[in-house]
Amino acid sequence: MQRVHFIAIGGAAMHNLAIAICKKNNFQVTGSDDEIFEPSYSRLKEHGLLPEQMGWFPDRIHKGLHAVILGMHATEDNPELIRAKELGLKIYSLPEYLFQQTRSKTRIVVGGSHGKTTTTAIILFVQKQLRIDTDYMVGAQIDGFDNMVRLSYESRIAVFEGDEYLTSPIDPRPKFHLYKPHIAVLTGIAWDHINVFPTFEKYVEQFRKFVDLMEVQGRLVYFEDDKNLNEIAGNLRRDIVPFGYTTPKHEVRNGVTYLITKYGDVPLKIFGQHNLQNIEAARLACKQIGVTDEHFYSVISEFSGAAGRLQKVAETAASVAFVDFAHSPSKLRATVKAVRQQFPDKKLIACMELHTFSSLTDEFLPQYADSMAEADVAFVYYNPEVVEQKRLAEITPEQVKQAFGGDKLTVFTDAQALQAALREQQYDNTALLFMSSGNFSGINLTELAKELLSGK
Structure with a gap:
């Protein structure tokens, strides 16, 4: 029996690897994490891999383990990692x-x-x-x-x-x-x-x-x-x-x-x-x-795409809405251009969230210049609390607007205000595009897109 323990089992790739390993014969999988969100939570529970308690427990690390797999969510001073080093266990990263x-x-x-x-x-x-x-x-x-x-x-x-x-x-x-x-x-x-x-x-x-x-x-x-x-x-x-x-x-x-x-x-x-x-x-x-x-x-011909990559989430007879993982400047340009070329006769409303470390830094923002220029209506959202959590210098809506350029662009720092502005738009003959590696501070983008396109 190969016994494998995951430190930070709740990560997107980590929990999928844990599930993959537990399906193999002669493998026993355990794991720990201090917080696990959906869909990792439900999927780990379904496969009997959800930790009974959240937190780090050094006593789960013992000499009977054949491998410890360390996730990016953990830190260098993680108590389970320290214990694994003390016991001389084989510690792998996910790619290793x-x-x-x-x-x-x-x-x-x-x-x-x-x-x-x-x-x-x-x-x-x-x-x-x-x-x-x-x-x-x-x-x-x-x-x-x-x-x-x-x-x-x-x-x-x-x-x-x-x-x-x-x-x-x-x-x-x-x-x-x-x-x-x-x-x-x-x-x-x-x-x-x-x-x-x-x-x-x-x-x-x-x-x-x-x-x-x-x-x-x-x-x-x-x-x-x-x-x-x-x-x-x-x-x-x-x-x-x-x-x-x-x-x-x-x-x-x-x-x-x-x-x-x-x-x-x-x-x-x-x-x-x-x-x-x-x-x-x-x-x-x-x-x-x-x-x-x-x-x-x-x-x-039958390939329909990967989840969140120009994924169609709503459609009416005249309009369509997509969600895309685009967040870096090159991805943003490519995605906006793709929708514009595919639907040249529709009004294009593009809405993106600045969410990653790079995108929320003043020195990187100029890379976004004209990245949404082909949209008829362009909205950019970021959450100042995320900037603070990442311990970055404050950025202002004016800085963001200047970096992106274009009179058609509006910057929001409040998710409710963004939704209100979206609801004020007309969606006849429209292509609506949401782009982010996050979720606009908890907005259900699929439900919102269906609501906007249906006019309800």
Whole structure:
């Protein structure tokens, strides 16, 4: 019996890994956390993994444990972590453990400042449709997959979304440096996480190192319209083979995007240039493991996207509403542009929340210049309490408005005032877009979108 204990089991990736492990034979999983929110709470309870008490309990750490997995929510002085070190137990971060469990498998890792989740989801969707057994870790729920992590004895392939953020409280390496892929995908580089990478040059260096850490005779799939990726691809180790891609040929007809291929025109359920690029990256990655273009195109029509990535949440005969994870400047521009191009005749109301550490700092705000310029109505919201909680310098609505630019933009610091302004808008022939990595201080975006579009 392999006994594994999770410190900070309630995290999005952590609880999914715990569920994946507990499904394996001969594994016993325990965990601790000081607070667990939905949906982690209900999912852990469903699988019998919810801690009986919230908090940290060093007596749960004993010599009978084969592994301790440390989540980012924990801190260096966590009492359970200290006890595990005292006992000399093997302590893994989440990416370390995933790598150890897939050492003998062909690893596909998708990195980049944007599009990671969707590209990973497309690869997994295609492999499932073609019945290719695959282990994986992806950053959002995908239709047809009951968990965000899978580890098995049988599969010979593992697909991971490669995050460039820190590995754990005691390991400052970017997560994706630990996966050592055989096949790597890089979707683009746009500065993020300035609390960790204070300059763009240091941020770019993490992607260069990611490629240097690839397995021997690796395959690099990269977006060739990105000048930084072109520079990296032009200075590879001699054993790594590069495959560049760009936006594939396509047409938009009556609100539906079609891929133009030699096998015929392929209608898609997703849209936008960034999603078309994600599809092309996934096609090339799948090709490296033997998936033919004909097979790829035969199933891609049914891919409907990953949860929270340009996800349609409400629709009427004349209007439509989407929720998207976009929060960084590059993601914001791509998402607003995608909706504008898909619905050129509709009024576009775009509403975004500044929520991450980077987005709430005065020195980073200018990166958002003109990122919502294509919207007819643009609302930006941030919660001053979140700024205080992150121990950042105060920013003002005037600073935010000046950084974004545009007379059509209004800044809110009160969620109720934002909702009131949204209710004052007319939603005939409208595309409504919510963008955030948070939830606008507790707003149920799906319910609000349905209310606004229905006029009730």
